[in-house]
Amino acid sequence: MDVFEAIRTTRAMRRLDPSREVSDEDIRTIVEAATKAGSAGNRQPARWLVVRDAAKRRQLGELYRECVESLLREDQHRTKTDPAIARRLKSTWHLARHLGEAPVLILVCAPGQPYASIFVGVQNLMLAARALGLGTTLTTSHLCNEQKVKALLGIPDDVNTFGLIPVGYPLGRWGDAPRRPVEELAYRDEWGRELR
Amino acid sequence: MDVFEAIRTTRAMRRLDPSREVSDEDIRTIVEAATKAGSAGNRQPARWLVVRDAAKRRQLGELYRECVESLLREDQHRTKTDPAIARRLKSTWHLARHLGEAPVLILVCAPGQPYASIFVGVQNLMLAARALGLGTTLTTSHLCNEQKVKALLGIPDDVNTFGLIPVGYPLGRWGDAPRRPVEELAYRDEWGRELR
Numbered sequence: 001m002d003v004f005e006a007i008r009t010t011r012a013m014r015r016l017d018p019s020r021e022v023s024d025e026d027i028r029t030i031v032e033a034a035t036k037a038g039s040a041g042n043r044q045p046a047r048w049l050v051v052r053d054a055a056k057r058r059q060l061g062e063l064y065r066e067c068v069e070s071l072l073r074e075d076q077h078r079t080k081t082d083p084a085i086a087r088r089l090k091s092t093w094h095l096a097r098h099l100g101e102a103p104v105l106i107l108v109c110a111p112g113q114p115y116a117s118i119f120v121g122v123q124n125l126m127l128a129a130r131a132l133g134l135g136t137t138l139t140t141s142h143l144c145n146e147q148k149v150k151a152l153l154g155i156p157d158d159v160n161t162f163g164l165i166p167v168g169y170p171l172g173r174w175g176d177a178p179r180r181p182v183e184e185l186a187y188r189d190e191w192g193r194e195l196r
Numbered sequence: 197m198d199v200f201e202a203i204r205t206t207r208a209m210r211r212l213d214p215s216r217e218v219s220d221e222d223i224r225t226i227v228e229a230a231t232k233a234g235s236a237g238n239r240q241p242a243r244w245l246v247v248r249d250a251a252k253r254r255q256l257g258e259l260y261r262e263c264v265e266s267l268l269r270e271d272q273h274r275t276k277t278d279p280a281i282a283r284r285l286k287s288t289w290h291l292a293r294h295l296g297e298a299p300v301l302i303l304v305c306a307p308g309q310p311y312a313s314i315f316v317g318v319q320n321l322m323l324a325a326r327a328l329g330l331g332t333t334l335t336t337s338h339l340c341n342e343q344k345v346k347a348l349l350g351i352p353d354d355v356n357t358f359g360l361i362p363v364g365y366p367l368g369r370w371g372d373a374p375r376r377p378v379e380e381l382a383y384r385d386e387w388g389r390e391l392r
Contacts, residue, residue: 003327006199007229007320028391032378033203037319038334042284044375048382056385088238116334116359119315123233124203131199138234138312154387163312179240182228186244189252191350195224
């Protein structure tokens with residue numbers, strides 16, 4: 001797939017097919033893509049923990065749902081006023097209820113807080129997945145239960161978790177991601193000045 | 197360009213051709229690619245400040261060099277013991293001395309600290325640039341002079357800067373990025389367990 005098509009059509013896929021298997025080879029391919037990204041001093045601090053075990057996925061799903069429920073409770077009143085937010089919240093609730101059924105969950109870990117080195121790799125992973133027809137979404141909502149997540153997977157004390165990425169074949173359709181025009185998000189030579 | 201080729205061959209290009217112009221159209225294309233990335237709640241907090249003005253680039257270059265000099269002074273003794281680090285430091289010094297001569301500098305800004313939403317977009321930008329034959333590297337070394345950088349470009353107090361990306365045609369060659377094997381960076385089902 002052309003890189004620009006992958007960039008244009010990689011969007012959060014929160015409804016994944018629980019019954020369609022994802023091959024080990026495809027998982028290796030997308031994790032390898034993640035590891036190709038640059039990092040400060042080329043130190044490659046990120047570790048990619050691929051969870052396939054059904055019991056562990058189910059437990060992760062429960063820990064995740066608890067966090068989303070506490071996060072979203074306060075947002076509920078907004079769903080009635082903004083249709084775009086309402087749609088997104090609906091798919092977020094779907095993910096919260098079904099995360100553990102995704103065929104694969106990938107947890108991104110590293111010591112310290114090397115954000116830049118982490119998330120450039122995450123984007124590589126999501127683009128590579130898109131090219132293979134696999135849906136992903138990056139979520140950080142597991143963090144309210146981070147200690148329990150780490151205990152479940154044997155993650156050392158000095159290692160932090162930065163994102164949880166469910167992977168599977170999407171139930172929804174691919175299509176251009178809904179984004180604002182570049183003119184609203186870019187400036188030229190000084191803050192606020194039109195890019196042209 | 198195929199997305200996997202772009203992923204495999206996007207690496208830090210720190211030696212850029214100061215005399216070869218980069219078109220406005222190509223810059224718009226790579227910034228638009230950046231804006232296609234996902235973000236928390238699809239809020240798209242990142243702003244992409246494209247600096248083409250020669251005087252501003254020169255001043256940014258000076259502020260950048262000051263930071264790199266103070267950062268690297270303590271690392272100098274290591275250059276004699278590790279050839280890979282020595283090579284990288286050499287190109288880092290080159291960039292420090294010539295950053296202001298890059299045809300375009302892109303500063304990534306946002307209020308708050310939405311790291312995930314920022315750096316997934318940065319990777320889109322660097323991959324899109326690669327596909328157009330444009331070299332980039334993500335650096336955060338301007339941060340020791342962040343207040344002066346913000347003053348130079350009129351960036352509001354409540355907005356932070358997350359990365360500085362010089363863009364230009366590379367003087368060096370493209371090629372696979374030097375990265376560790378995926379087996380050293382990924383685990384299966386629990387920390388430390390081989391991915392296979």
